[in-house]
Each structure stands twice: as C-alpha cells, then as structure tokens.
Amino acid sequence: MNAIIFLTVICCGYYIFNKYFEEHVEEKYHYYFGGFVGVYCVLLYLYHFEYPFVYQLLKNVYDTSNEPLYNFNAQVSNAELFQAQHPNFNIKETLLQKQGGRCYACSNFIMSSDAHNTKLKYKTPLQNGGQNNMENLGLVCPHCFGFN
Ligand SMILES: [Zn+2]
Numbered sequence: 644m645n646a647i648i649f650l651t652v653i654c655c656g657y658y659i660f661n662k663y664f665e666e667h668v669e670e671k672y673h674y675y676f677g678g679f680v681g682v683y684c685v686l687l688y689l690y691h692f693e694y695p696f697v698y699q700l701l702k703n704v705y706d707t708s709n710e711p712l713y714n715f716n717a718q719v720s721n722a723e724l725f726q727a728q729h730p731n732f733n734i735k736e737t738l739l740q741k742q743g744g745r746c747y748a749c750s751n752f753i754m755s756s757d758a759h760n761t762k763l764k765y766k767t768p769l770q771n772g773g774q775n776n777m778e779n780l781g782l783v784c785p786h787c788f789g790f791n
C-alpha cells in the first residue's frame with residue numbers, strides 16, 4: 644500500500660512541478676515520467692501477484708553471481724574440486740565396473756580388493772589432445788602402468 648501512496652505523491656509532485664515551472668519542462672520529460680510510472684507499476688504487480696516468480700528469478704541471479712567462476716565445467720577441468728564436491732564418488736570403482744573388472748590395457752581381471760593398487764591412465768594422452776574427463780580415463784593394473 645505504501646508503494647501506491649508513494650506513486651501518488653510522485654505523480655502529484657510532477658503535476659505541480661509542471662504547473663508552476665512550465666518553462667523548464669520539455670516534452671520528452673513526459674515520456675520519461677510515463678516510462679517510469681509504467682515500470683514502477685509492472686514491478687509493483689510482479690512483487691504483489693507474481694511473488695514466487697520474482698523470488699526464483701532473483702534467487703537464480705543471486706546464486707549465479709555468487710558461484711565462483713571455476714565451478715563451471717568443474718567436472719571436466721578440476722579433479723580435486725570434483726572430488727571435494729562428490730566425496731562418495733569413487734572413480735576407480737566406477738571405472739572398474741565400466742571395464743567389466745578388467746585392466747584397460749591387458750584385459751586381465753582385477754580383483755575389486757586389488758583396486759587400490761591400480762592406476763589411472765589417459766586413453767588419449769593430454770598432450771595428444773585427450774580430454775580430462777571420465778570418458779578418456781582407463782584403469783590399468785600396476786604392471787601395465789609401467790609399460791606404455
Ligand atoms: Zn594390465
């Protein structure tokens with residue numbers, strides 16, 4: 644309600660200003676003022692009748708602006724950060740399941756109790772244009788890791 648009173652006061656002020664200082668008023672000011680009143684009314688309407696929408700909108704803006712830049716693409720670019728955000732994600736177990744419990748290089752079976760001895764290896768080395776993500780990682784036994 645206060646907002647409507649405020650708007651009324653502003654309009655009265657503008658009217659009075661027009662009446663007594665007509666020589667200072669240019670025509671474009673009327674358009675500016677009309678634009679201001681229009682935007683004000685739209686905001687008022689949104690705030691009072693579409694509050695969830697405005698809330699979501701502002702919350703998204705707030706969250707996004709608070710997000711550190713390195714969060715974007717963190718899954719493919721920053722392994723440590725990814726690990727910090729997904730503490731229960733075990734990359735070796737996941738890869739071992741994906742490879743059917745076998746070494747990526749020699750296809751020998753790897754016991755899941757032996758998984759901590761395995762090494763991660765890029766299928767396509769980074770210097771050859773390989774990506775730093777799950778799809779480009781293979782799990783190899785320690786023996787294969789020594790060779791190339
Ligand atoms: Zn192997």
